[in-house]
Amino acid sequence: MLASPFLRIFLLVSVFVWGVSDAYAGDDSSDFNPTDMIMHHIQDSYDWHFLDVGETSVSLSLPVILKTDQGWITFMSSEFHHDSNGEVVVENNGQRVVNYHEKAYVLNDGESSLAFDENHYPENAVRPLDLSITKNVASIFLTVIVLFLLFPRLAKHYKKSHKAPKGLNNALETLVIFVRDEIAKPQIGSKKYMKFMPYLLTVFFFIWITNLLGLLPGAANVTGSISVTIALGLFTLVLMIFNGTKDYWQHIFWMPGVPVPVRILLAPIELVGMFIKPIALMIRLFANITAGHIIVLSLLGLIFILSSAGVSLVSVPFALFISVLELLVAFLQAFIFTMLSALFIGMAVEEHEHH
Amino acid sequence: MELIKPEFGLFFWQVVVLVILVFLLGKFAWKPILQGIKEREDSINDSINAAEDAKKELMHLQEKNQDMLNEARIERDQMLKEAQAAKKRMLEEANTQATQKAAQIVAKAQEAIEADKKAALVEIKSEVASLSIDIAEKILGQNLKDDKAQRQLVEQMLKDVKLN
Numbered sequence: 001m002l003a004s005p006f007l008r009i010f011l012l013v014s015v016f017v018w019g020v021s022d023a024y025a026g027d028d029s030s031d032f033n034p035t036d037m038i039m040h041h042i043q044d045s046y047d048w049h050f051l052d053v054g055e056t057s058v059s060l061s062l063p064v065i066l067k068t069d070q071g072w073i074t075f076m077s078s079e080f081h082h083d084s085n086g087e088v089v090v091e092n093n094g095q096r097v098v099n100y101h102e103k104a105y106v107l108n109d110g111e112s113s114l115a116f117d118e119n120h121y122p123e124n125a126v127r128p129l130d131l132s133i134t135k136n137v138a139s140i141f142l143t144v145i146v147l148f149l150l151f152p153r154l155a156k157h158y159k160k161s162h163k164a165p166k167g168l169n170n171a172l173e174t175l176v177i178f179v180r181d182e183i184a185k186p187q188i189g190s191k192k193y194m195k196f197m198p199y200l201l202t203v204f205f206f207i208w209i210t211n212l213l214g215l216l217p218g219a220a221n222v223t224g225s226i227s228v229t230i231a232l233g234l235f236t237l238v239l240m241i242f243n244g245t246k247d248y249w250q251h252i253f254w255m256p257g258v259p260v261p262v263r264i265l266l267a268p269i270e271l272v273g274m275f276i277k278p279i280a281l282m283i284r285l286f287a288n289i290t291a292g293h294i295i296v297l298s299l300l301g302l303i304f305i306l307s308s309a310g311v312s313l314v315s316v317p318f319a320l321f322i323s324v325l326e327l328l329v330a331f332l333q334a335f336i337f338t339m340l341s342a343l344f345i346g347m348a349v350e351e352h353e354h355h
Numbered sequence: 356m357e358l359i360k361p362e363f364g365l366f367f368w369q370v371v372v373l374v375i376l377v378f379l380l381g382k383f384a385w386k387p388i389l390q391g392i393k394e395r396e397d398s399i400n401d402s403i404n405a406a407e408d409a410k411k412e413l414m415h416l417q418e419k420n421q422d423m424l425n426e427a428r429i430e431r432d433q434m435l436k437e438a439q440a441a442k443k444r445m446l447e448e449a450n451t452q453a454t455q456k457a458a459q460i461v462a463k464a465q466e467a468i469e470a471d472k473k474a475a476l477v478e479i480k481s482e483v484a485s486l487s488i489d490i491a492e493k494i495l496g497q498n499l500k501d502d503k504a505q506r507q508l509v510e511q512m513l514k515d516v517k518l519n
Contacts, residue, residue, distance in 0.1 A: 043357065044365060065364075101357070130364040137368045144372055151384035158391025162398060176388055197389060198381030206376060227361040231369035290358065 034301040042221040042293045045084070045102045046077035048135045050218045057082055062138055067129040068106050070095060077132075086114035086122065104130055136228070139220035143210045151205070179204050179338060187342035192349050196342065199239060203232060204338040211289060211330030215323060223333070224289035226282070233282030236341040237275070244348040251352075277344045281337055288333050292326045486516060 048060035061078035086100035096107040105125035184193040
């Protein structure tokens with residue numbers, strides 16, 4: 001997978017060339033809009049679009065699952081016919097659905113096409129409860145498949161032998177030991193860390209593998225989606241809240257060892273701090289991964305902004321360099337997220353020495 | 356702004372997936388993996404401890420051996436020394452004994468020589484006496500025959516005495 005970054009970059013470039021030329025063709029004014037191109041690539045979508053070959057678009061059709069007051073609506077995303085301007089109306093279960101900027105809208109009763117107000121917001125349609133298997137969700141499932149291919153296999157090794165595993169299993173074991181000895185034990189303490197190992201290991205490998213898969217050409221930007229990182233941060237927060245010791249809560253609401261007025265002043269600050277910790281986690285992961293994608297896309301976008309193939313001599317090596325850097329960032333962000341989660345959980349479960 | 360607007364669907368699926376992952380991987384992966392790693396680490400630690408104990412035992416044995424060797428060496432040295440001393444003593448004893456014996460033999464020999472000498476002297480004395488008597492007899496026997504002959508006879512006899 002990592003064997004040939006050159007090949008990867010070549011594919012990446014090819015994908016963008018096709019993707020962008022598509023955008024070109026669709027635009028009457030021959031202006032290339034880099035913002036649209038980048039946003040299109042880092043945002044979620046109902047289709048998993050790989051590339052266009054001439055007129056045909058190579059993409060994976062994914063299920064759209066919507067729920068309105070009148071019931072469930074399910075259909076495959078191919079029914080949108082790659083439209084995301086709200087022009088194609090899909091009729092299903094007596095309701096009309098359009099895809100406007102990769103968000104499904106259900107038209108109000110009696111409406112047959114999408115209308116906009118002066119701010120370009122749809123005015124005759126509502127956003128339903130949207131549980132669609134989008135590109136990002138499908139990518140999450142892909143990570144799950146990879147995780148289930150890798151780790152139960154490693155677990156099986158220990159049933160057979162007591163010796164150190166070889167090859168890929170050995171590399172994975174090293175990482176498991178790394179999470180245990182460098183993250184969980186020092187941050188949570190050797191008494192309580194075992195309880196949190198399943199969460200920390202899952203989060204670490206989930207983020208790392210998702211990050212790596214996200215670097216593949218045509219892949220989704222999962223860990224760079226705020227919704228995903230919110231969910232991850234929320235888990236850490238829940239673990240902090242449900243495992244907080246008496247001491248932890250006391251230090252938040254009624255700080256011992258300081259005068260009463262200061263205690264009153266500290267309580268709201270500490271309370272906000274408790275929520276800010278996981279929020280920082282979620283923003284850090286989201287911003288880092290999204291930034292990486294934006295940089296690579298911008299460098300390649302330069303070729304089209306300047307309308308010169310010669311620029312690729314500069315921007316492709318730069319994009320390659322950033323891509324390799326992103327391999328490091330993929331690991332680093334998984335490590336930092338897990339590390340800080342362990343640190344925050346460690347703070348919550350810590351037994352204080354009584355002063 | 357679109358970028359930082361959370362989508363409920365994605366959030367929902369992420370939560371569902373993460374709960375399932377933590378549960379399933381926890382049961383079928385993390386638990387056996389961590390257990391396996393711990394078992395191996397424990398067995399490695401045990402083996403190392405056993406090896407260290409064995410090493411200590413070996414060192415102990417080696418020390419013991421060395422001590423025994425040293426003792427044996429000291430004993431040997433002592434025995435050698437003693438033997439050498441005994442040899443020296445015996446040699447000295449033999450020497451003194453030999454000297455004494457030699458002295459005794461010499462003394463005895465001298466005594467014998469002395470005794471022989473005495474006996475010889477006594478014999479010579481008696482011989483001389485008898486010779487004197489013979490000479491006197493012969494002188495007296497051929498008395499007065501010839502002065503010249505007498506002288507000759509005496510000389511002859513004296514010569515004989517000398518030859519004795």
